Amino acid sequence: MVKTKLTQADFDAMREQYAKSPRNRVLQRSVMRNGINNTARDNRVVENLNHVYSVQVDTGKVSNQKQSGRCWLFSLLNTLKHNFAQRYDTKDFELSQSYLFFWDKVERANIFYDRILDTADKPFDDRELRCYLGAPGSDGGEWAMAVALVQKYGVMPTSAFPESKVTNSTSDLNEVLNRKMRRDAMVLRDMVHAGKSDEDIKSQRMAMLKEVYRIAGYACGVPPETFDFEYRDDKKKYHLDAGITPKEFLDKYFTINLDDYVVLGNYPNRKMEQLFINPAADNVVGGRHVGFLNMPMDVLKQTVIDQLKDGETVWFANTVTEQSDRQGGLLDNDLYRRDKLFDIDMNMSKAQRLDYYDNIPNHAMTLTGVDLVNDKPTKWKVENSWGEKVGEKGYFVMADNWMDSNVFEVIVNKKYLTAAQRELLDQKPVVLDPWAAV
Template identity: 40%
Template sequence: MAEISGEQIVGLTKAFYSDPKNLLAQNAATSHDPLDFCIHHGATGQNLHVYTHKVAEVKPMSNQRSSGRCWMFACLNAMRVPFMRKLNIEEFEFSQNHLFFWDKIERSNYFLTSMVEIFKKGEPVEGRLVSFMLTNPVNDGGQWDMLVNLVNKYGVMPKKCFPEAHSSGASRRLNITLTTKLRDYAKALRDMVEKKASDADIEAKIKEQLSEVFRVTSICLGIPPTTFTWEYYDKTKTYQTVGPITPKDFYLEHVKPVFNMDDKVCIVNDPRPKKYEEMYTVEYLGNMVGGQKTLYNNQPIDVLKSTTLKSIQNGEPVWFGCDVGKFSTRKTGMLDIKSVDYELVFGIQSLQLDKAERLLYGESLMTHAMVFTGVGTDGAETETKTTKWRVENSWGEDVGEKGYLVMADDWFSEFVYEVVVDKSYVPAEVLAVLTKEPVVLPPWDPMGSLAHAGSSKL
């Protein structure tokens, strides 16, 4: 293989400076964010925040801050819409810190238990599986079925009854501390497996390790109350109160009747050399021992769009996962392939790979979860052709239009990978796929990336 020669470098430099456009782009991009100069301002006026159907807006706009809790925020943001409608209240948030706390505890136990299973199989520490598991054992990210596990076991509660902590909105230090200890624990468990320790002794060791995890997490996040009393005013300024009540009973009595986690169906679009109308799961992708698996019902992209459209037409928001960093602009809040022109600035063509190829070559994966709250259609009587989508984000009001983004329909096709809709909007033939035995994908498969990546702010 030929090395880069000095003559080649001279030729590259000469060719670069021979084009005045390169100089202009260099002068601009060395002093500012290059993305600013790739934004096609002629396209920014094409996607206005006006929609054929829109879910009622609720306040306040949520903000996950410096954490990867997008999947939790998106779920609780979707959940609060029918809940607030039911109680006739103007502003409300569920406690994200409550689910965050229990996810750290449960995920640590899931990791330790999984490592014991892996070590019993004889997997080497330097092998790909163990290395992958140790890379990020207690990340902030997650998938929909992990939310089902948490809500069904621990319920939900108002944010005012268990508010944010510093480490819930800035989780890096907590995660570093827990990761260090979990790796220590994994080594100790491997030693026990190699010494043929009994299952009872290993279980006792994990309980001892979890006591430290609980202590560290409690110090950083606080401990969620076992019961709470919530006082509030409805829209008529009438005083109301709920409780004392447990978070689980609060979910069962006040939330589940209008937002049942068990009635939601997770549909993905994975066009790699895999079959549609099949079920998939990712090995060791979970957060709760004894909880349900993370399952994907793989369908063509039109199924994701049509079920999301039906949900929004009925006033129900939709949780979804996407690759938020592609062809997106933070200031304008646009997710639009046509709005970013890399060729004009850099002289390179984009989107040379199709959706399946981007997944295969590591060019795209799920990085962020948000909520669909509106949709534009072509205006025909059938209203089956979608043109754009309204998105509620969890990055505060400074992004897009007071926190809302607008997504072009072709961006949906290319970079949305997953939606969660109520089963009432899902065709019978799609629901029938749920009865199939899932194909198991390896732990590092990109369809599990949302649980590992969390969220990437633009």
């Protein structure tokens, strides 16, 4: 094992080198007073990030996930509400994120208990088991997870199932569920090791699941089985559809067939034109598998452009914390010149950054427009779910270079793929390890 002990001579050499350049003292004062990003910010980049787009889908007010990790739900429901708005002339209509969030908690616990029982014979330090125990009650997710919930439970408007204090700020709930479900895992493993009967284990498992349902009910409310859909459209015309179920509502009011949509990934550290799945990331037993068809970035961009031109928005996964001005709603690879500020080499390829855990998808948003110059994209319009007080009334502008480096998945209708590309969807998928970050 390498052991490098720092000595006083090492410290002296560091101090001597630092003191050699007067520039270091100037920059020290600037960084200490203004912070790293404010000092490294390149305002010439900002000048090019205006909110003008040659292709743009007409959308309404943005939603606000507040202090929660439900962006994946917000983004899917954004695409659905855009579809509704176009058909029924109701631009600012919103679907209930809290409704799907409730069912995700119950379904996620259910599949977690299955995984714990499936791995009960593995030692406690097994990598797969540790992966499941990492954050069983978390609220992050993926496109396929949202689709699985929508297809099983339908949707309803926010007016029928509004947000709560807990759904707007989920950390306390996550903490409770993480502790509860880890303890449940301990109890179930102990029962298996003690040779308890399958019937006893099944009974205990159901009792645990009922407790999760109760916790979710306290936090979110219990979703109604039916509701009255009552609204006025943008022309002030009144509408009422009484006693409708969430599944009936989905089937009646939304034309999007979610089975027609595919996840195109761009993970250059993995084989291109290869289908990947990660069943260990699924949230609903029998639901859609989390996965993606890995393709070059130019394929992702072209399919997105085609879908936007046809008036349909696009869900996408990204690393929103990278080179991002949250308040200004700006995304550009050169927004902060930190390498120039510190005079260091920070260059890594997208594949290298994935391999070394430097760039992992952590957010989902919705593409609603693109600016094309000579048929090439220069910047993209992004609908975020952080409310109207950031960006341009909640909309971000994303430079095309940022998309290359920090966008990993887009959801497009498979009709925008070529025949050869669609054939790739029929290949046998590579199953990722449960602990695979991507």
